Each structure stands twice: as structure tokens, then as C-alpha cells.
Amino acid sequence: MTAPNAWRCNVCGYVHRGDAPPECCPVCGVGPAEFAEHVEKAEAAVKPAVRRWRCTVCGYEHDGDRPPESCPLCAAGPDQFEAAEEVQAARGGTAGRIVIVGGGVAGVAAAEAARRTSPDATLVLLAREQRIPYYRINLTRYLAGDVKREELPIHPKNWYAEQRIDLRLRAEAARIDLEKRRVELHEGDPVPFDRLVLACGAHAFVPPIAGADKTGVFTLRTDGDADRILEAARGGRRIVCVGGGLLGLETAGALARRGGDVTVLETYGHLMPAQLTPRAGRILADHLQRIGVKLRPAVHVKEIVGGASVAGVLLEEGDTVPAEAVVLATGVRSNTHLARQAGLTVQKGVVVDHLLRTSQPDVFAAGDAAEHLGVLYGNWYVAQFQGGIAGMNAAGGRVEFGGIPRSHTLKVLGLDTCSIGQFLPPDGSYRAYECEADGRYFNFVFRDGRLVGANLLGSTALASAVKKAIESKTDFSGLLAQHPTALQIAEQFQVRLSA
Ligand SMILES: Cc1cc2nc3c(=O)[nH]c(=O)nc-3n(C[C@H](O)[C@H](O)[C@H](O)COP(=O)(O)OP(=O)(O)OC[C@H]3O[C@@H](n4cnc5c(N)ncnc54)[C@H](O)[C@@H]3O)c2cc1C
Structure with a gap:
């Protein structure tokens, strides 16, 4: 009988390689009981052919003997x-x-x-x-x-x-x-x-907002959309981006760079709630304002107002944000x-x-x-x-997709961000260590001595070491017993990275 060399999560299909199932599924968060033995089949027709490199900043993948000189997406070295x-x-x-x-x-x-x-x-x-x-x-x-x-x-x-x-x-x-x-x-x-x-x-998803069909309301999905937005945003016009997720923020930052007077409207109290802790979201908001974008958190769009063309966005909160162009970045x-x-x-x-x-x-x-x-x-x-x-x-191969760990390594408005696994403690059995230092932010979440999630801002250099520690269920009980600060934990990862 072939010994199991991998474990598949019954809930999400994530495949974990190792002798034992992981403590916590990095994709959906369930425990080891939800993992079943998964014997990886050596397909006769299937053999390794290509060396692949992944950019730790944006996730771009490059096939070749060595990594590229510069990432074509985010310019990382x-x-x-x-x-x-x-x-x-x-x-x-x-x-x-x-x-x-x-x-x-x-x-x-x-x-x-x-x-x-x-x-x-x-x-x-x-x-x-x-x-x-x-x-x-x-x-x-x-x-x-x-x-x-x-x-x-x-x-x-x-x-x-x-x-x-x-x-x-x-x-x-x-x-x-x-x-x-x-x-x-x-x-x-x-x-x-x-x-x-x-x-x-x-x-692009267009929510059922009255006035969303007016001239001057856009979504961004194609190069044609980008050209139309550029045309509408010429000459320092007032632009509202609805949505404080990655797309809304990147669009806002880009249009501000082009001289636009840009305001981001976000329903949640902090930016990128799916990827960032509230504190990390606030750091990003400060960064947004430093690059000249105004932010209105915790507001709700009632209507896009104007005649045939956009004149502004009326909020449920009562006021209207004036605009000559509106970009809806409200999901796909x-x-x-x-x-x-x-x-x-x-x-x-x-x-x-x-x-x-x-x-x-x-x-x-x-x-x-x-x-x-x-x-x-x-x-x-x-x-x-x-x-x-x-x-x-x-084409006749037989290769399985086993799910991808829930991790986002992104450059948002020039700021490196990374969220991995359970970065917000769901209950008291988790312990979070958070700090800001030298323009960087670290948040590490542990459970039973094991790292289960992290949020990094300002530098994602530790991302691969952190990911490995989560996937290999490294035991940090000894370190945690010394009541370390988040910065000391980050230094431990730095040591691992240089080892
Ligand atoms: C502005 C922008 C920024 C983004 N930034 C990031 C980022 O920083 N990081 C990240 O991970 N992701 C990002 N994304 C998301 C990422 O681009 C998508 O996840 C990715 O492009 C999906 O690729 P896809 O090939 O599945 O689909 P798509 O890129 O949507 O391509 C599908 C293609 O199929 C064509 N098509 C559809 N129907 C038909 C049909 N009936 N017949 C023929 N052709 C058809 C479409 O026209 C389209 O060209 C971004 C997306 C946008 C729009």
C-alpha cells in the first residue's frame, strides 16, 4: 500500500503535503479532523518540465531557469x-x-x-x-x-x-x-x-444605485474602460471612487497622480477589511491622504445625482460629494x-x-x-x-488543483501589504501581537503556540518565512513564553529568513 504523502481538506480541497495534516487549514481554517489522506498519483504521462518562480510582492509567476530581472507587474527585483x-x-x-x-x-x-x-x-x-x-x-x-x-x-x-x-x-x-x-x-x-x-x-458588478446609468459613471475592467476614464478625468476634475478595496484605491491613487481631485467612499469603517486589520487599514488611510486622495469611511451611497451627466454622489448620511466622474469599484x-x-x-x-x-x-x-x-x-x-x-x-494531462492558501501579497498605492491566514483573532483562544516600527506594521496571530495568520504592511520581506511557519505548524511556544513584542517576533522571522 502507498503511504499517504498529502492530506486533502474535506471542506475546501486544499492539499497539504507532509506526514500529518496541518493544525489549521490555511484556506478555510478548519482543524486536522477535516483532513483526509490523499495519495498523490504519479501519472506516467506527467513529469516536471518547467521551473517556476513566484514574485513575493504581487504573486506574478515566471517560468524559466532563474527569476526575471524585474517583475513585469510590480517591478520587484x-x-x-x-x-x-x-x-x-x-x-x-x-x-x-x-x-x-x-x-x-x-x-x-x-x-x-x-x-x-x-x-x-x-x-x-x-x-x-x-x-x-x-x-x-x-x-x-x-x-x-x-x-x-x-x-x-x-x-x-x-x-x-x-x-x-x-x-x-x-x-x-x-x-x-x-x-x-x-x-x-x-x-x-x-x-x-x-x-x-x-x-x-x-x-464589474454595478450595484442597483439610482443614477448609475448617467454619463460619467464608469467601471474599470478593460483597457477601453481605462481610456474612457482617463478622458473623463482630464484637467483636474472631481472624481469619486465608490469602494475602498484594492481596485478602488489603486484607481483613486492613479487618478490623483493624473491631477484629479479624488474622493474614495467606503462603506466599512476601515479600508480593505477583507485583507487588513482595522489598525493596518488606518495606516493605509493615512497613506492615501498623504498622496492627495480624500477618504470618506463608513458612508453609504444613496444616489448618483445630476442631469444626463453626473454632478455628484448623494450619501445616505445626507450630504452630496460633488463629482464630474464616478468610478464604481464595487466588486466583480x-x-x-x-x-x-x-x-x-x-x-x-x-x-x-x-x-x-x-x-x-x-x-x-x-x-x-x-x-x-x-x-x-x-x-x-x-x-x-x-x-x-x-x-x-x-490536452490529456491529469493535474489537480488543490486550492491555494488564503494569502494576499499586494502593493497598494506603492505600499507593500500582505495578509495570510487567520489575521484577525476570531475568539479568545487566539492571541495577536501587533506593532508599528520604522514605517512598517506587523500583526501576528497565534493559537496553541502555532502561528495561524499575519498582516504585514510597509514591507513584505518576511512573507515567505511567515507562510512557511504557518504551513509547517512551527511550534513557537518557547518564544511566546518569553512574552515577546511583535517586533521581536518579526526579528525571529528575519533570522529564519537569513538562515
Ligand atoms: C484594474 C484591475 C486591477 C487588478 N489588480 C489585481 C491585482 O493587483 N492583483 C490580483 O491578483 N488581481 C488583480 N485584478 C484581478 C485580475 O486581473 C483577475 O483576477 C484576472 O484578470 C482574471 O483572469 P481571467 O483570465 O480569469 O479573466 P479576465 O481577465 O476577465 O479575462 C476573461 C476574458 O474573456 C473574455 N470573454 C468573456 N466572455 C467571452 C465570450 N463569450 N467570448 C469570448 N471572450 C469572452 C473577456 O472579454 C476577457 O478578455 C485586477 C483586475 C482589474 C480589472
Whole structure:
């Protein structure tokens, strides 16, 4: 009998490698009793092929023998990259016709992985947008003027031809006919497939606010949206960003850099509540104001007022924030209509199993469109990772997606932030250690002597050491018995990092 070398969380599917299950699932927080033995199958056709590096600042993944000179997303240097788990790529996969719907990062990663897996497969990438696939994640840097339009594409145009990927721009899938195994387009002939990958991403969610249809109200999802916002924000106009999450803040910071008079409206009492403690949120708010953005926390939008064009945002609290442009950064929703119409199982996203198969085994889904064990990640790095797995599996590989630990390492308005695991103590059995020092903020949360979560601000240099300590259930009882400060705990991680 094969000994277990991994444990799968029954709740969220996270796969933990080691002799014993983890104390606490880093994805959904359940205890070891919820983990079942998981024997990882050594697939004959599957072998390691690519060395992969992950940027510890923004999560960008780079394939190659060494990390890149500079991260194309956040400009971090090679020392900020850590070796990521090797990508398992199958070789000599199934030949056949693989059609991928969606030219975002998940679709491109799927095409790339399918080509690596199956040199003989016919690959068609259907992309609704006009321009070749680009770094959507960089649109706020484009808004700020830090990235030029010509720097946005993920790959140059000729790369697709070199990889024998038939990239069709302005090709919008209208319907999937599972019986005839073909994708019908809004314009043009149907596209037949043997295997299909749905990588249709997500769209910006517009809440039901009166006046949201006025001229001057925008969302930011595509490069076209970014151009329209830039046009509307010219000449120091007053702009309101609704939503104090990552997208709202980055958009606000970018437009302030362009000379806009920008106000952020946030419903919660502090910024980025899903990623930051209240104290970290306040530090970020101070930073926001230092770069010239006004913040209105704990307010609720009642109506966008004006004539045909926006004149301001009326708050439930009674006052109106004047504005010539409003950007709604109020979340996203998965693009599920194609899957729904085809009769595939859809909840909030297109439901997939560990192989990223939908309820129809020849149809895969990845990225913002996909829902894996109830989780919609909505994150660039996961979309790229899932896209790669879906592409390999569509081409005949058999690689599992086991969930990703709940950690966000982001650069928000130039400030490095990182949240990992249970960074807010849910009850008295947890103990938090928090401090600010030299422009940095540390928050470490322990339970029963083990680190279960952390929040870092100002520097994320310790992020990989912290992640490792959580995943390996390192026992800190000895250190905690000495009643350390948060700074002393941070120094311990610094020592581990340099060791
Ligand atoms: C401005 C901005 C900043 C962001 N910043 C970050 C960040 O800092 N960190 C982070 O992790 N994430 C960030 N994100 C989120 C990240 O970009 C997404 O998680 C990621 O792009 C998802 O990739 P995807 O390929 O699944 O979907 P998408 O990028 O949405 O791509 C899907 C593509 O499919 C196309 N499509 C849809 N329907 C059809 C159809 N019927 N036929 C053909 N094509 C179709 C769409 O037009 C689109 O091009 C940001 C997003 C935005 C908009």
C-alpha cells in the first residue's frame, strides 16, 4: 500500500503535503479532523518540465531557469522571487482540437500549457476584446501613466503564431452546443471542439444605485474602460471612487497622480477589511491622504445625482460629494451565462472539480469564471495557475488543483501589504501581537503556540518565512513564553529568513 504523502481538506480541497495534516487549514481554517489522506498519483504521462518562480510582492509567476530581472507587474527585483512548486507538465498529450473561450490570463495560460502538453493539438483561442491579451492587473498602472499601452500585452502578437495558437480577436462566443461539440459565435462560423476551456473571466458588478446609468459613471475592467476614464478625468476634475478595496484605491491613487481631485467612499469603517486589520487599514488611510486622495469611511451611497451627466454622489448620511466622474469599484461577478445556457453546473461561478472539469468532463473552466469547492478566487495569480492546469488537462494531462492558501501579497498605492491566514483573532483562544516600527506594521496571530495568520504592511520581506511557519505548524511556544513584542517576533522571522 502507498503511504499517504498529502492530506486533502474535506471542506475546501486544499492539499497539504507532509506526514500529518496541518493544525489549521490555511484556506478555510478548519482543524486536522477535516483532513483526509490523499495519495498523490504519479501519472506516467506527467513529469516536471518547467521551473517556476513566484514574485513575493504581487504573486506574478515566471517560468524559466532563474527569476526575471524585474517583475513585469510590480517591478520587484529578482531577490523578491521565490521558487514556486514546479509545474507538472505532461508531454505527448492528446492531439485533437482544444478551444479556449476568453483571452485573459487564464485563457492564455491554458493555451500555453496545452501547447506544452500536446505539441500536435489544434489550439483556438477565442477572445472577445479587440486587442491581443494584456495584463489586466496593470490597468491601474496604465491609468497612472506608469505603464505605456505598448507594455500591456502579455505576449507579442507573433508569439501566438509561433506557438501555433489560432488567436481570434473580436470573436465572442454566443452559445455552446454540447451535442454538436461546437461554439457558436456572435459573428462568423461555429468553432468545433474536442475539449473546451471556459476562461471567460468576470465583469464589474454595478450595484442597483439610482443614477448609475448617467454619463460619467464608469467601471474599470478593460483597457477601453481605462481610456474612457482617463478622458473623463482630464484637467483636474472631481472624481469619486465608490469602494475602498484594492481596485478602488489603486484607481483613486492613479487618478490623483493624473491631477484629479479624488474622493474614495467606503462603506466599512476601515479600508480593505477583507485583507487588513482595522489598525493596518488606518495606516493605509493615512497613506492615501498623504498622496492627495480624500477618504470618506463608513458612508453609504444613496444616489448618483445630476442631469444626463453626473454632478455628484448623494450619501445616505445626507450630504452630496460633488463629482464630474464616478468610478464604481464595487466588486466583480463571474461570466457564467455560456455555461448556464449549456446546462453546466453553475453556482456563483462555473463549478469545477479538482481537475478543473465542469459537470461535463470534456469542458474545463479556470480563472475568475471558475468556482472550485465554493471558492471564487478573483485573483490574477490563481487565474494564471488554474489556466495552466485546465490547459494541461484539456490536452490529456491529469493535474489537480488543490486550492491555494488564503494569502494576499499586494502593493497598494506603492505600499507593500500582505495578509495570510487567520489575521484577525476570531475568539479568545487566539492571541495577536501587533506593532508599528520604522514605517512598517506587523500583526501576528497565534493559537496553541502555532502561528495561524499575519498582516504585514510597509514591507513584505518576511512573507515567505511567515507562510512557511504557518504551513509547517512551527511550534513557537518557547518564544511566546518569553512574552515577546511583535517586533521581536518579526526579528525571529528575519533570522529564519537569513538562515
Ligand atoms: C484594474 C484591475 C486591477 C487588478 N489588480 C489585481 C491585482 O493587483 N492583483 C490580483 O491578483 N488581481 C488583480 N485584478 C484581478 C485580475 O486581473 C483577475 O483576477 C484576472 O484578470 C482574471 O483572469 P481571467 O483570465 O480569469 O479573466 P479576465 O481577465 O476577465 O479575462 C476573461 C476574458 O474573456 C473574455 N470573454 C468573456 N466572455 C467571452 C465570450 N463569450 N467570448 C469570448 N471572450 C469572452 C473577456 O472579454 C476577457 O478578455 C485586477 C483586475 C482589474 C480589472
